[in-house]
Amino acid sequence: MSSGQKILTAFLTLIGGLLIVIIGLCTAWPWWCWPAAALTLLVLARLVSLSARRRRPTIPQEHLLEPDRPIPPVERWEKVVREVALPSASPDYDFLVTALVRWVPIDVAHGAPDVSGSGLAVDAVLTRARTITVTHPPHRGSLVQHQLAGALGTMEQDPTGRVLAMAENIQVSLSEADRERLEKLATVRKDEAVWEHERKWEQSKRAYLGEDVLASTGSAVVWWLAKNDDRVDKAVADIGLLAQLTSVANDEPIPAPLQPYVAPVAPDTPAAPEAEAAGAATDLFVAALQGLGLDEDDPARSLFLRRVAEAARAARLSGADALDRLATEEEERYRDPLPPEEAGDADGDLLAGGVTGL
Template sequence: MSSGHKTVTFFLTVICALLLVILGKCLGWPLWAWLAAAASLVAAPAAVALISSRRKNPLPRELTLEPDLPIPPLERREQRVTRVALPSDTPDYDFIFSATVRWYPIDAPSDAPLVSPGALATDAVLARARTISAQRSPGRCTLVQHELNGELGTMLPDPSGRVYAMAESVDLTLPDQDRERLAKLSGVRKDEAVWEHERRYEQNKRSYLGDDVLKDTGSAVVWWLSRNNDRIDTTVKDIGLLAQLSSAANNQDVPEPFRHLVPWPEEEQEDDGEPSATDLFDRMLVMMGFTEDDPERALFVDRVADASEKAARHETARAIRQRFDPQEDPGTHDEPPPSFGPS
């Protein structure tokens, strides 16, 4: 009988004795009734103790010896991984990876070696993250972070088959210096694309004027006729200027059939003090309809000045540039355009 049972039996015996005393007093029991009641009070606890001793205890004895043993702590199955470098698709530009790794062990054979499940889980998560990041641009850091959150959010077994692992709360960043470098490179590429577009545009314009419009006097006349809305009389008057212009653009003398149409020959200019070449060129620009704010005017002037240089008319070329483009330095006209690549 346990101590609890003994305590309950004692109190029941005392209560029963008090009830019998009260009942005997009220009923006026004889002596023999009092003796019988006393005997029953003594026999009842003994019977209860005998019955209790024969009943089997439902709890093993070893579990009742120390009832206040501490509960063993639960195994921790997560850990935070911070600031791990992951490669990108651009050399020397690494992502900085942080995440919470979670896992649970897989049942293993009894003879399997002991392992560190946290280490296996972390290695498996980093391998999965590295496979994705190595194919992504460092300039898309935020997008790659969301992609990793989705890809690593599924429990998958590690290569050893000992744990299931996943990651959550993924944080992916780039160092500040790398972010600044990428921004500068992007700006340079954009500027270079604009400059290349402008250069091709100018080359196309030069090619159009030199290889098409001013290819010969006939082409120049047709072009000038189209620009003057088919005004034949104006075009006929300008044939001499057009012949002189196309010949200068091709580094050639004015063809014989058009020489008599060329106004103010150079010999007469020297002898009679006629207007200079730049004066005549100015008049030609006005007659051709070029205004000072016309972007094609500067290109046209530059083309004629280049042709004069190639024809060894250096003074004329210099005078044209000084008069029609005074801000340009003739000495640096033929320098190549600046490079937008890194120094």
């Protein structure tokens, strides 16, 4: 009789005793019924225990002396591969894959040739990984890493049918040089996109101004009123300015009906005083020639003027151009210039006389 059976018999005896007590109290048994009921309960318990001892157990006792042995765990093999270059969707850019490859050999028929389980497993895992990496650009390394973890996380048979292989602890990276190149290319692409957007915006703005706003003076005035609808008087005052802008934008002269609206161009005020000063200096120099005795009929007058004009031009004086024009006018009055030797004598006499006169 086992311990479990003994506990069950005792439990049933206790339950039976409680039932006898409850029934006896409820029915008010005479005193002699209590010993008889207790004796009957003990006899029944004894009979149950004797019956259990005679019954043969389902599992022989000799087989229960040693507990069941656990099934031995499946032996597995593993190998770490580091920074294996796998192609990406972009030429010359490779993913560097690091992973822990696990495999289990498959039972084959007797006499099959020996194989390298690690080699077959690594090749099978990398082949599976390559089908994923080749479809992604190199800057998607994080996405590729998660996809490889899902695709290679299941034991699958290699093409030769000799091992079951999988991969864990997968890491995907790029070389430092490739990462720097990709960052530069990304920056250039972004800048180019911004520049292209700005260029199109500028083209659109020029087309809007040239083909719509400044197509004619009327369209320019209407555009101005749309921007300043409460300043009609200012629009009328600016018709001349708008007409000039329109004519310049279309490379056309200002129409005759709009000429009255265009203000005349003021002369160059700084240039006028300079011209007046140059003219006054020329008049003073002519008067000085008269004082030196070089009359208008004197042929040496033009030669002297030429020498003075060259000296003024060399000194970068403001009246040099006026003196040069005056000398040219004097030379044109004499069609037959003096011979070189006479001109030289006249030049010397003139300079001597001038110095004496001064």
